Amino acid sequence: MDIKLELVAVPVTDVDRAKAFYERVGFHADHDVTVSEDIRFVQLTPPGSACSIALGKGLTRMAPGSLDNxxxxxxxxxxxxxxxxxxxxxxxxxxxxxxGSFVYFSDPDGNGWAVQQTTPRTAPAEG
Structure with missing residues (x-):
């Protein structure tokens, strides 16, 4: 049985600001739907990824900025x-x-991201 991670909720205070930030990072905006006064769903996907993130209103009880790493x-x-x-x-x-080799960044709410190259830059060359 395959189990595939498809969507991770990212808690934010300002959906439009967060959407603009992730688009600037390079994520593609797949959906932006206002379901009701209490629910807005924004889905963004990093280039080449099978997993997306969801921003919005009424999607999670996590505190904005609480997602780390x-x-x-x-x-x-x-x-x-x-x-x-x-x-x-x-x-x-x-x-x-x-x-691996890493760089780190945070979104405007402080949700933390790691970008990893799995083979360290300092690894000896193969061959």
């Missing part, structure tokens, strides 16, 4: 670092660990 994976951390900086996203310097 959501992780996305890239093949080239230096390219990701430069791309995010070029989009005006504040990211940390690249950090090399034995299990």
């Amino acid at each position: 959501m992780q996305v994976v890239v093949t080239d951390i230096e390219e990701a670092y430069e791309d995010l900086r070029g989009r005006g996203i504040e990211v940390t310097e690249i950090q090399d660990m034995p299990w």
Whole structure:
């Protein structure tokens, strides 16, 4: 039996501000539906990802900014670092660990994201 992670709710205070931020990061806005006065559903998907995030009103009881260390994976951390900086996203310097190289950023509410290259930049070249 396959179990696939499809959607993760990201708690935010201002849906429009958060949507604009994630679009600037490079996520694609798939849906933006106001269901009722109490429910708005915005779905965004990172490029190449099978899993999306959901922002909105009436979607989760988590406190805005309480999501920490959501992780996305890239093949080239230096390219990701430069791309995010070029989009005006504040990211940390690249950090090399034995299990990968990382940069970190937060959305306007403080929800934290890790961007990982699974092979550390410092790993010996194969061959």
